[in-house]
Amino acid sequence: MTLIGALAALVVAISIGTTFWWMLHPPDSFVERRAKEAVSELERMVGSIIVVFTPEIASGHMMALAAKLARGERSDLLALYVIEMPYTLPPDAEMPTEERAALDELGAAETIAKSNGISIRTEILKARSTKQAVLDIAKRERANLLIVGDHREGRYVGAPLSRTIEEIAADAKCDVLIGVEGKHGTILIGEPPPGAEASDQVRER
């Protein structure tokens, strides 16, 4: 072994290594910087997630999304079912039908979480005001994100955001994700493609 030989070997190894490191780290473009900011913002957003259910707010479809989000970001997930107590009843009165519905919703939420391989906490809460209960729990849990579905009281009449959802979104100190189902998946299905009608008419003529 000679000193010049050893130096040559060192120069070859270092120059090849440095060249490859430099090649594999090109500078970010504007859109890539934007994308990175959005990803880091998401990481901040989804540290602790609460999915809100009530008899009027259907969040089942959003639970699946929340589970996937929580799995990707390793978030802390809480499924909260709020039963609004009328002022005509004591605050801790029994409401068997609503409680039974709550157990069904939260059981489904646990199943979704289990199938995604994440742990979940569930909670049923009786309160005079849904909005206030959700905001209080969000404060207690230091939630980063509230997820709510759309309003489904009785027959769907085309107004997906009830006053409750709007108030939660307006007063929450964290981000709120509202999921409105697109008219139950009927959009575009069965509709003829644009221009097809016109061509049919031309053919008829």
Add this chain to the structure above:
Amino acid sequence: MAQPPIPQTRPPQLRRAVTPWGSFSWGYSDVGADIFIGLGLVLAAAAGASNVAFLFAGIVYVCIGLAYTELAAAYPFAGGGPYFVLRGLGDVFGFIAGWAVLLDFTIDITIFAWSCIDYSSQLLPMLVGSAHPWVHFLAVLGLIVALCFLNVMGVRESTAFNGIVAGIDVLSETAILCFGFLFAFRPELLIHTMQASWPSPYHLMLGTSLAIISFVGLESISQAAQETYRPASVIPRTSVALILTILIFALAYSNLALGMQPWHPILDAHGHHLQFWQIFPHDQDNQGKAVALLAAQVPYWGALASLYVPVLGAILLLISSNSGVFGSSRIAYSMSRADLLPSIFQRIHARFRTPAVSIFAFCGLAAVTLMFAALPSLFPRAMSLYVRLFHGESGLDFLADLYAFGAATSYSFVFVALIALRLVDPFSPRKFKIPVNWPVRFRGENTGIPIIGIFGFIGIFSILVFTLMTHPIGRIAGPAWLALGFILYLIYRRHRGLPLFRSQKHDWQRHQMEILRTSGDLELLDQYTANLKAAAERKKAGA
């Protein structure tokens, strides 16, 4: 107001999915294999000045690489060199450059298939060309036919496979060089070899013109530019990395080969000790597998390398040969679309959706060149004809001659196109610009003539002159190829009623906007639009 109809299907376009490593390995699988052929040929021709031959060719190659880097980053469109020449110099020169590249790719198919069999012969002695010429010939021909049918059927090696082979090869070559320099390199032996075995000027020119073939293939990166993600940012890095890697390997191998103390003694027929490089002159079998022979002589690592380097070399050379099949058909297809070649080259196979006519045509040509190269070894009586016409050159030398001619010609045009595009298109943003420019004002616009580009042109043109002076085949068959192509071009253009010596009208500005819009670097599109707007305003103000 009526809503305009929304298209129900998206027009097909190349997907931008090639990453920095993918882009590098795409180029490396082509140019990285060249040293496996070039090392033996240059050691045989330039002897003690092989490292100087590689250095001179390497300097020219750096200039070529920088030119390609600037052009590929500014015009990230599939097509490579011929496309740049078409844009910069018009249809006629675009055709000539494309035709020269087609020669290169056709020879590429044969020379790499030939060398692939040579490397395999290191482990399978029945494939040694001098001992079994017919077996060697049939094996190379079989490989060309197989690659032809695989490409017609649309079976290609994947970018991932290329990436793995490139990664293993870079690591392997680095290991061979490091072990070689550590345990087998004698600086005093290098100096002695350079002093005692310095070649004649003729052989130094010959060696330099052969050394350039160790650097051919960089254009693969620019050909894949349209499929590369963020090409304006990624291509400069991958191109420069490829230039440096290949240059380091070429210079390191040539110096190591000249100053190497072999691990096992090498003896000639009379029992005299030989230096490592002395096994190459007058032995075509050794010239075809130089890296495998060198690896086997590296202490310690050589025990392992002698087993896997022939296999790795054969795989890399096979990929290179395949890139010749793929590249020639792709260039013929794009030249045909630009009305530089007949539309038959655009014909797609009904079942496999591949340009079958182009593939068959250029694989057929590759088979013909193989026959010319192998003829003297198959029929020794033909040797007298070769001695009279081509100074007795045959086999690998025959192919290397044509390869060097095609490369030097097409690279010369690329340098001219680089300078022309700086003048006629100063508006396209150049994220990478060759340093050292001479500021000039042309048609009212400030621009710069690349000094390195001028030096590069002088360098590659001198290599073209060396090739014509020292390679009988390159001197005869190379210009004949260009002349034949040009006659076919004129006949075709006349038949189609297109201008013979002028260019068709091209809307390059619109074309450039479309390229930049899909490139992923939208800032460049903004910059290009702003440059055009500012130029229009200056023109208006001047008028």
